[in-house]
Amino acid sequence: xxxxxxxxxxxxxxxxxxxxxxxxxxxxxxxxxxSYATAPGGRGTxxxxxxxxxxxxxxxxxxxxxVIGTDPQRRLDDALRRFKQxxxxxxxxxxxxxxxxxxxxxQRSQEPAAPAPTSR
Amino acid sequence: MRAxxxxxxxxxxxxxxxxxxxxxxxxxxxxxxxxAICGSDLHLYxxxxxxxxxGDVLGHExxxxxxxxxxxVHDLAVGDRVVVPFPIACGACNSCLDGLxxxxxxxxxxxxxxEKLWGHASAGMFGYSHLTGGFAGGQAxxxxxxxADVGPIKIENDLPDEKVLFLSDIFPTAYMGAEMCDIKPGxxxxxxxxxxxxxxxxxxxxxxxxxxxxxxxRFDYRLQRAAEKTGAVPVKYDEVNVLEVLKDLTxxxxxxxxxxxVGLEAHSDLGPLQVYDRxxxxxxxxxxxxxxxxxxxIACRNGGTVSVIGxxxxxxxxxxxxxxxxxxxxxxxxxxxxxxxxxxxxERIERGEIDPSFVISHRLPLEEAPQGYExxxxxxxxxxxVVLSA
Numbered sequence: 218x219x220x221x222x223x224x225x226x227x228x229x230x231x232x233x234x235x236x237x238x239x240x241x242x243x244x245x246x247x248x249x250x251x252s253y254a255t256a257p258g259g260r261g262t263x264x265x266x267x268x269x270x271x272x273x274x275x276x277x278x279x280x281x282x283x284v285i286g287t288d289p290q291r292r293l294d295d296a297l298r299r300f301k302q303x304x305x306x307x308x309x310x311x312x313x314x315x316x317x318x319x320x321x322x323x324q325r326s327q328e329p330a331a332p333a334p335t336s337r
Numbered sequence: 338m339r340a341x342x343x344x345x346x347x348x349x350x351x352x353x354x355x356x357x358x359x360x361x362x363x364x365x366x367x368x369x370x371x372x373a374i375c376g377s378d379l380h381l382y383x384x385x386x387x388x389x390x391x392g393d394v395l396g397h398e399x400x401x402x403x404x405x406x407x408x409x410v411h412d413l414a415v416g417d418r419v420v421v422p423f424p425i426a427c428g429a430c431n432s433c434l435d436g437l438x439x440x441x442x443x444x445x446x447x448x449x450x451x452e453k454l455w456g457h458a459s460a461g462m463f464g465y466s467h468l469t470g471g472f473a474g475g476q477a478x479x480x481x482x483x484x485a486d487v488g489p490i491k492i493e494n495d496l497p498d499e500k501v502l503f504l505s506d507i508f509p510t511a512y513m514g515a516e517m518c519d520i521k522p523g524x525x526x527x528x529x530x531x532x533x534x535x536x537x538x539x540x541x542x543x544x545x546x547x548x549x550x551x552x553x554x555r556f557d558y559r560l561q562r563a564a565e566k567t568g569a570v571p572v573k574y575d576e577v578n579v580l581e582v583l584k585d586l587t588x589x590x591x592x593x594x595x596x597x598x599v600g601l602e603a604h605s606d607l608g609p610l611q612v613y614d615r616x617x618x619x620x621x622x623x624x625x626x627x628x629x630x631x632x633x634x635i636a637c638r639n640g641g642t643v644s645v646i647g648x649x650x651x652x653x654x655x656x657x658x659x660x661x662x663x664x665x666x667x668x669x670x671x672x673x674x675x676x677x678x679x680x681x682x683x684e685r686i687e688r689g690e691i692d693p694s695f696v697i698s699h700r701l702p703l704e705e706a707p708q709g710y711e712x713x714x715x716x717x718x719x720x721x722x723v724v725l726s727a
Contacts, residue, residue, distance in 0.1 A: 227431055231493040259356015260431050264719060289413065302443045307409065308361050310483065312388065312461060315446035317690075324450050329392030330343065330464065330471045332357040 220268040220290040227261035228304050239303060243268050243289055244296035253260045269292055291321035339392045341706040341725075342475035346384035349395060349707050357473065357481035362409030365485030367389035367421065369727040370483025371498040372399035372475050374709050376532050381466065382710050385601060385624070386650055388450065388467040395592050396421035398505040399464040400498060401727070402487075404696045407643060408487045419489035420504045421482055422675030425461040425472060428487035432460075439452040439672035444484065445470040454651065459672060476706055478727050491677040495665070499694040499724065500686055503537070507722075508693045511598070512544075514646035516539040517669035520545045524586050525637060527551040530598035531569070533696040533722040534646060538596050539567040542689055553579060553585060555604070558719040566695045583636045599629035604608030608681030611656070615656060622650030627661035633652035634668075645670035696722040703727045 220243070226233055230253040238245065250267040266287055274281065275300040282288035299309045299317045309318035317323055339544040357366055363545055364474045375398050380386050402419040403413050413419065425445075426438035433441050441460035445451060450456035451468050461483070464474015482489060486640065492501050511534050526542040528535050531554035534653030539550045552569035554560050555661055560571035572582050583592055605611040617623035633643050634657050643666055661668070702708050709723040 225431060227434065227561045269536075280510050291449075298448065301430075304460075305429040306443050306484070307363065307560060309447055310443055310461070311360055311482075312446050312471045312483075313357075313473040314467045315627075316391070319446045319448065321449055324447050324467075327388070327467045327471055329342075329390045329394075330473045330474055332342065332355045332465065334355045337417050 220288075220293040221266070222293045223263065223265045224297050224301050225260055225263050226301050226304055230255070230262045233262055233264060233304065236304060238299040243292050244300055246262045251295050264297070266293065266297060285322060285325070287322060295319050296320055339422050339703060340473075341396060341703065343381060343389050343393045343395055344391055347382060349382065349710055351704050351706055354394065357479050359405060359407045360481065362407040362408040363486055364479045365403050365410055365482045365489065366405035366464040367399070367419065367475075367480050367482055367489075368404045369399050369401040369475055369478060369480055369661070372396050372608070372703070372725050372727060373502060373507075373723070374476075374706070374713055374723040376534060377465070378597040378598070378650040378710070379714050380602060380648060380650070382714060383602065383627050386468070388465045388684055390467060390471075393464065393471075394465075394473040394477050395464045396474035396476030397465055397544035398502065399463075399480060400492075400502050400505060401480075404479070406485065412486055413489065413491070418492045420492060421475065421480075421487045422490075422507045422509075422679060422680065423462055423465070423520065424672060424675055425463065425470065425483050426487055426676055433487070434676045436674055438674040438676040440674075442515060447471060462672075463550065464684075472722045475550055475716060476703065476725060478543075478703070488676055489684060492683070496686065499697060500722050501683065502724065503693040503696070504679050506675065506681055507696075508537055508703075509675045510646050510673040510683055512533055512541040512678055512682060513671070513673045514538045514596045514598065514644050515541035515545050518542065518545075518596065518642050519659035520547050520594070522546060523548045524594065525549045526594045527553060527583055527595050527633070528598055529553045529571070529633055529678055530647065531556070532564040532572075533656070535596075535598035536563050536567055536569075536696050536721070537693055538561055538646070539569040542596075543568060544691060549586070549606065551569050551583065551592065556716060559721060562721060563664060569633040579632060580636055584660040587638070591636055591641065593638055594642040595628070596646060597630045597633045597643065597645045597647045601625035601649045601653075603627060603647070614654070615683050621652045625649045625653040627653040627655065631655060631657050631708065634666060637664075640665045642667045646673070648672075697724050699723040
């Protein structure tokens with residue numbers, strides 16, 4: 218079971234490729250298939266990524282990983298979203314409820330949307 | 338600091354919470370001077386919007402003074418007076434570049450959650466559930482404003498808070514609702530809901546050149562206010578047949594455009610359909626009641642436009658798809674792209690073309706927010722709009 222994700226980023230292909238090192242795993246992993254295309258109408262660059270890697274533990278392990286948000290698909294979705302945020306806005310976007318930013322695992326156990334006393 | 342927090346269905350409490358801090362270089366901390374309770378806050382209060390957490394700070398209509406800035410914000414200074422749009426927008430993604438700020442592709446950290454429900458996600462929003470990002474809201478003494486270099490609009494004159502506060506949401510929302518009607522000379526517009534947004538939608542439709550604007554509601558005091566303050570033609574839906582009245586007012590054509598300023602908790606006096614919707618909502622087979630939207634579609638003239646600014650969350654039954662399709666009705670909708678409207682609408686206020694503060698009926702201190710929610714929800718004491726001072 219491979220993972221796949223795609224995003225359109227308002228940056229040039231050259232810039233995206235050059236800054237790929239800033240991405241988080243599994244997007245930054247070796248063996249990541251990544252392809253670029255110019256988005257139509259001046260919309261930037263279409264980025265498509267495929268990861269030929271499954272969660273450990275066979276079918277049961279994969280199901281469990283999908284439920285708790287640690288399977289390669291969700292991790293890849295998160296990593297691509299965060300990479301897009303870094304390229305387009307300068308940083309990973311965080312809220313009081315998701316202080317670590319986009320994270321499928323954390324989405325299941327949200328902090329209240331109120332300022333935290335100290336860094337969580 | 339003190340903040341108004343969601344503590345469960347029908348329960349809000351003003352509590353002590355930590356002061357917000359700068360988390361990102363493009364953040365600002367605002368000391369809130371005025372904030373308002375929105376009709377859409379009642380959807381949270383009533384428990385119709387999923388993904389609320391106990392302790393969430395509410396509030397997405399607010400303004401105040403900049404007290405702290407991240408190093409990445411260059412066009413604001415400490416001490417500036419600002420109004421903050423309710424959608425959080427980065428200004429750099431394709432949606433923002435197209436002016437579709439409430440669809441910002443980067444500002445919602447919980448976009449994955451929203452995609453499961455809606456297919457694609459909307460922007461992050463202040464104090465409006467975790468589906469829209471889990472951001473702490475502005476019914477508080479202080480609030481963190483992300484992307485402070487994109488959203489907040491500086492108020493550089495001495496206009497009082499009350500005249501400019503509603504640039505944060507309801508005035509742009511109402512104005513966009515009227516703008517989506519693509520009003521031409523002679524057009525008759527009908528607005529479902531004579532609450533604060535409905536009343537401002539009537540005023541906006543007149544600003545945009547409508548010939549006649551009709552307001553539909555069941556509360557006398559709201560209709561009366563809409564008639565007095567905006568020049569609306571009032572229609573009380575529990576006393577007349579709305580469709581017949583609208584046909585009469587337009588000599589059979591139907592309104593050229595219809596605005597739904599009600600949303601998912603619409604009430605109907607058609608007993609059986611109201612019961613049907615309530616039961617389906619209660620067993621979670623339908624999340625959104627739809628009598629206002631259904632009626633708006635059926636009432637609209639052939640080839641007309643239905644503009645939806647009332648908030649919906651999930652699924653609705655008995656959508657009159659045949660009426661919509663066969664009669665070439667255009668539907669336009671969206672959470673308001675507030676950042677697109679703040680400048681031109683501030684200018685309209687400055688020129689004296691409109692003073693949106695006419696909707697305010699109640700002024701309370703932040704500490705009395707829970708009372709404000711109750712009064713607003715139950716439409717006690719002729720409540721139209723509650724403004725809280727922090």
